[in-house]
Amino acid sequence: MKTLAAQVITPEDLLKHWQGHRNLTRRLIELFPEKDFFEFSIGGMRPFSQLVDELLAIAGPGLKGIVSREVQPYTESPEKLIFKAQYLQKWDEATAQINELWEKLSIEDFNETFNLFGQYEFPVIQNILYFIDNEVHHRGQAYVYLRALGIEPPFFWER
Amino acid sequence: MKTLAAQVITPEDLLKHWQGHRNLTRRLIELFPEKDFFEFSIGGMRPFSQLVDELLAIAGPGLKGIVSREVQPYTESPEKLIFKAQYLQKWDEATAQINELWEKLSIEDFNETFNLFGQYEFPVIQNILYFIDNEVHHRGQAYVYLRALGIEPPFFWER
Numbered sequence: 001m002k003t004l005a006a007q008v009i010t011p012e013d014l015l016k017h018w019q020g021h022r023n024l025t026r027r028l029i030e031l032f033p034e035k036d037f038f039e040f041s042i043g044g045m046r047p048f049s050q051l052v053d054e055l056l057a058i059a060g061p062g063l064k065g066i067v068s069r070e071v072q073p074y075t076e077s078p079e080k081l082i083f084k085a086q087y088l089q090k091w092d093e094a095t096a097q098i099n100e101l102w103e104k105l106s107i108e109d110f111n112e113t114f115n116l117f118g119q120y121e122f123p124v125i126q127n128i129l130y131f132i133d134n135e136v137h138h139r140g141q142a143y144v145y146l147r148a149l150g151i152e153p154p155f156f157w158e159r
Numbered sequence: 160m161k162t163l164a165a166q167v168i169t170p171e172d173l174l175k176h177w178q179g180h181r182n183l184t185r186r187l188i189e190l191f192p193e194k195d196f197f198e199f200s201i202g203g204m205r206p207f208s209q210l211v212d213e214l215l216a217i218a219g220p221g222l223k224g225i226v227s228r229e230v231q232p233y234t235e236s237p238e239k240l241i242f243k244a245q246y247l248q249k250w251d252e253a254t255a256q257i258n259e260l261w262e263k264l265s266i267e268d269f270n271e272t273f274n275l276f277g278q279y280e281f282p283v284i285q286n287i288l289y290f291i292d293n294e295v296h297h298r299g300q301a302y303v304y305l306r307a308l309g310i311e312p313p314f315f316w317e318r
Contacts, residue, residue: 001206008168008269009284042201043306102266111169122232125168130316146302147202156287156296159259 011110016134019095021157025055026091026150027154029126031146037084040145045065048145051138052087053077058131063101066114066124079088095117168270172262177291179318180255184214184298185250186313189245190305195241199304207304210297216282217290219253225283228271281318285286285292 005077009017028033029052038049057076065072081087110125120127146153164262168176188196188211198210199225205213216235269284279286305312 008170008173008266009288013166013284014167017285021292042303043305043309045170047305064295107167125172126176129168130272133180134315136292136295137302138297141303143296144201144204144303145298147204150202 011102011105011107014128015099018128019098021132021135021139022059022095022098024154024156024159025052025135025142026088027086027158028139028142028146030090031090031151031153032084032142033149033151034084036145036149037087038082040149042148045079045141048142049081049084049087051141052091053081055138056090058095058134060097060101062116062131063098065116066109066127067101067104067127069114071115071118073106073115074119168227170261171264174258175289176256177287178264180294180298181218181250181257183313183315183318184294184301185247185303186317187301188246188250188313190307190310191243191301192310193243194245195304195308197241199308201304201307204300208240208243208246210300211250212240214294214297215246215249215253217259217293221256221275221286221290224275225268225286226260226263227301228273230274230277233278260265261283273294285287 001116029048030046032040037047039047041047053076057074059073061075077090081090096102105124110128111123113121114124115121116127120130122130143156145154184299188207191199191207198206200206208275211234216233221232223229236249240249264283269287270282272280272282273286274280275286279289281289302312302315
């Protein structure tokens, strides 16, 4: 019990936290009009679909690399998705994949160093916090896109 | 040593993570043109100065509430700041205040429930993760504002 109490956050709670964020991002994908998801942008930034390409290339593949200790370079899927429904399907596949991979992480793994995508040599916990932060960051952009399109986004604290 | 190894993240690393984010947000404040910091907005959203009002009302006061276990309502400072330099000063004061308050948190505190601002009754770790996420979220908006203003923001991973 002492060991558990000494944790700042348990792996279970961190997974719940991450998946809560991913659930909110999924709702934003749903909210975008089909065309705007692929085309709308501000200030030369990527449209939301391309930001989601990045998020999909990080979450599942990144965690897979961590669990298997196989260093693979960062690559976005060569499969070109052209409908929001395809993105939502990939998103749900990643959700299941993350849950499955998470089971294979031991508590010791979080403090071990891993060279994510052959580029980011940090403790696993830092890599995972980066996955979450990067998603929150890009989703923050998507909130502005939605507002600029006159669409009310969900509350940030709804997960 | 076993106890330490069992932590997903140590309080020291979580503070470093948070202050790293706060440092990046500070750089964004610096990058905004004075006028745009107070006036520029997209889609009816708040200008960055007002988002920073919120961040300042959360970080220091929220952590102070957690440490002292005193439930105070959420209030933005009644003092009206009209220059970016004043915001930067408040930001730096909050940075020092956070470091000081953090020293008073024991590892057990993170799992205890606190009714933040009398509204959010969650474990302290969830409250602190919310502080960070909310800042990353709003800073993501500020990135879009900067891009829309034709200003190149810093890399997200520079802390």
